[in-house]
Amino acid sequence: MRGIIYFILFILVCTLSILFFAQNDQDVVLSYFIGQLDTPLAFIIVGSLLVGYFIGVISLTGRLFKLRVKLKQAQHKLGQKTKEVENLRSLPIKDDY
Numbered sequence: 828m829r830g831i832i833y834f835i836l837f838i839l840v841c842t843l844s845i846l847f848f849a850q851n852d853q854d855v856v857l858s859y860f861i862g863q864l865d866t867p868l869a870f871i872i873v874g875s876l877l878v879g880y881f882i883g884v885i886s887l888t889g890r891l892f893k894l895r896v897k898l899k900q901a902q903h904k905l906g907q908k909t910k911e912v913e914n915l916r917s918l919p920i921k922d923d924y
Contacts, residue, residue: 851869 848867848869851872852867854865855868855871857864857866857871
């Protein structure tokens, strides 16, 4: 069922992309430091989105790595505490009343 939903979403995104490219086919002059480039507006918009996406992924990679290290430390501590509780449960109970 999930595969069908993903397939329908894929077809929808492809259709919307084709419509987007068809409506934004005029050329735009992109001026940068070294020169300029005549390219369709749709390519500039998609390129800008991709560059922004990759900058976001790169900026989150350090945070993700830090969280993974923190998770490993927490799992290690949990393992130690679990062993400690199991050892305490195996000790006989002594009543000194």
